[in-house]
Amino acid sequence: MRTPLRLTAICRLAVCFTFACGAIPAFAASFDCAKAGTGIEHAICNTPALNELDGRIDNYYVRAMADLPVGQASALRTEQRAWLKKRNACANNSGDLKACLEPIMKARSTALEDIHHRAASDFDAAVSLIPDSPVNAADKLRQYQTPLASAWLVYLNHFVPTSGVTAQEAHKYHQMALEGLRDDDFAYSVMKDIDSDPKESADRKVLTLLRMNIERVDYQYDDDDDRPYVHCFIFKAHGDVAYTAFGGMYGSSRDGSAPVCKPQDVIFDNPAWTTLDNAFSDVLAKVSQDAGTIQYASYADWRIFDLHVTVAPEDYLTMTKKPGKNESPVAEIQNWKDEKIWPKAQRERALAAIEPARKATAEWLQNDLGWTAENGLKGADNIVNQWLADRMMFIDGSGWTGE
Structure with missing residues (x-):
């Protein structure tokens, strides 16, 4: 499987966490x-x-x-x-x-x-029963007194009331799920802040509580032989609020393991996308050295993007241009001036890889998903441009300085 560029960049940093680079942890006495x-x-x-x-x-x-x-x-x-x-x-x-x-x-x-x-x-x-048999899922999850089971029962009460999980139960389970975070002061305080913020939606609060408990369990993103994520159905069910809740959140290296699930299709394994991905790896690794730990949120959001494209590509048929950018990402690459950060040869390699990725994406949308040729080209254009724009905001610093 293609190694996400997010992980490639992380592993090139001087400080590399074992979970991000796939190292096997050593066991010591208990x-x-x-x-x-x-x-x-x-x-x-x-x-x-x-x-x-x-x-x-x-x-x-x-x-x-x-x-x-x-x-x-x-x-x-x-x-x-x-x-x-x-x-x-x-x-x-x-x-x-x-x-x-x-x-x-x-x-x-x-x-x-x-x-x-x-x-x-x-x-x-038991969790896998939620989409098609929420009542049975709730009955099975009630047999547990673990924080993650509690978080799922809170989810069922809020999003699937037909599951039979009552408001009284949900209150109890919410406390149990929150208490499960208490041994991690940072995560606990972040969750408490989100919980108490009146500007945050109830959907976001419930999904964030679920996310924080999922990431404490030994699910694996890259190892197909290990425990797979089972919560991936929530992205199709809840859309933007789920992508937000499961993306970059902490502003620290722990965002590097945001539990966002693998892409649900193989488009980003396509050789054209691998070539484009690799064409950006050197400059991203270079910029990452000075970006600080908050940039792990960007890597998490790039994984979310890959997932979003494969779960709901129709969302990319219509897109709103991000504020603050007066030129296209392709033009920004062409007009880049700082040779020390991004040498011309590397930029030319990136520019050459863009059109093949766009063509491969249009073919995927038309041939695999049945889109019309017109929509396939439009969707592919938006997907590639968004992918490029996200990386250009990282490279030029506007994504982490607020410029």
């Missing part, structure tokens, strides 16, 4: 080794293999608990306590402590990983 007090704890801290296993066990346990219904979560908690007693019984083993601990811990790690995957799959299946 407790502070400086405070290890028992022989078991010292063995775990002093043995790399056991240290990693302990981290994996804790990771899968926490993730499973976050996705299990109340009854199953309670049972797993009891099971985990019993397992800890079994593990700690290795202290009575007169032989090699590592030899006793390692097979027990490996087996538990494997078991918890399986529980986690099954729990995540069951929870996602």
